[in-house]
Amino acid sequence: MKKLRFYLLTCLFIVLFSACEDPDSSPKALLNVILVDSPAQWDSVFVEIEGVDIDVLVQGRETQAQTFYLEYKSGNKRIKVSELVGGTQLLLGRNELPIGLITSATIILGDNHSMFIGEKRYDLELSDPDDNRVSLPTSITLEQGISYDIILDIDLERSIVQTSETPLAYGLDPNFKLVEGKGLVELEGNLKPTSLYPAIYMWSATDTFSTHTNTSGNYIFKVPMDKYTLYFDPKNERYQDTTTLILDLTAVRDSVLEDITFKVKP
Structure with a gap:
């Protein structure tokens, strides 16, 4: 992050x-x-x-x-x-x-x-x-x-x-x-294609976190319980940015997101 x-x-x-x-x-x-x-x-x-x-x-x-x-x-x-x-x-x-x-x-x-x-x-x-x-x-x-x-x-x-x-x-x-x-929630997922160097941003009303993927496309956040918005930046002009809606991490300990594949711009 x-x-x-x-x-x-x-x-x-x-x-x-x-x-x-x-x-x-x-x-x-x-x-x-x-x-x-x-x-x-x-x-x-x-x-x-x-x-x-x-x-x-x-x-x-x-x-x-x-x-x-x-x-x-x-x-x-x-x-x-x-x-x-x-x-x-x-x-x-x-x-x-x-x-x-x-x-x-x-x-x-x-x-x-x-x-x-x-x-x-x-x-x-x-x-x-x-x-x-x-x-x-x-x-x-x-x-x-x-x-x-x-x-x-x-x-x-x-x-x-x-x-x-x-x-x-x-x-x-x-x-x-x-x-x-203490008291952190773990959020993980995977981004493709793995040849990219994407950035993942995660923010709440009070704080912002960011991270990158490893060579397998995996990423992990450990953040305080809160409501967050995720934004995925492929760092490559050939691909579209991806923004998710708010994630409510106030009532769960850990969460795994579905894999996301960046789409090539038309």
């Missing part, structure tokens, strides 16, 4: 754990930070992520604000985010945190980002090279003994910007969305 938006969703995990080295015995909750992608038309996109800072108002005799760093523990921190579609997701970090209230998650980026269009590589410089931190406010209450998921959805369609026409150059203006994994 184009948002280099964090609800980024899937069945195939790259599991990289953050070490839990906390000697105290105070009540804890387990936090998983998961990355998914709403990919764009690019063939391959790599984004370097160092880790995530989690700000917590720790519950105790006196509420205290503390920051916990969840490092992405990989020798190569360049993540091929364009593959995180169709249910595939990446575990960025995991750790036990004290009970309290999460107020924000801050993604800490590196400086080695790039993409490929065909065989041509383009380096992606941050729109602000001096600012490699993307802060996402939230409000998630941590209770003892419960595991929580934070989903970070990166919207590549909005994050990759053309900075020059001659010579052709692109930059990275990172656009993330944060969604709590």
Whole structure:
């Protein structure tokens, strides 16, 4: 669901754990930070992520604000985010945190980002090279003994910007969305022909999500229960756009849509 938006969703995990080295015995909750992608038309996109800072108002005799760093523990921190579609997701970090209230998650980026269009590589410089931190406010209450998921959805369609026409150059203006994994509805479907790079947009009265298909034409959304409209953009002028009517996802847990085949324009 184009948002280099964090609800980024899937069945195939790259599991990289953050070490839990906390000697105290105070009540804890387990936090998983998961990355998914709403990919764009690019063939391959790599984004370097160092880790995530989690700000917590720790519950105790006196509420205290503390920051916990969840490092992405990989020798190569360049993540091929364009593959995180169709249910595939990446575990960025995991750790036990004290009970309290999460107020924000801050993604800490590196400086080695790039993409490929065909065989041509383009380096992606941050729109602000001096600012490699993307802060996402939230409000998630941590209770003892419960595991929580934070989903970070990166919207590549909005994050990759053309900075020059001659010579052709692109930059990275990172656009993330944060969604709590609890209480989400999973919506999936399939688009044909699979040779296209279609974009799927899903919006309610309060929020918008987007995603792309994998090589088999499958797509998956994980969204809060609500009423949504879906719009399918083939990203190809030879084919007609397809818009569905409102979907009521307020009373169901999961839903599978019928396969959709884009029609060639007359």
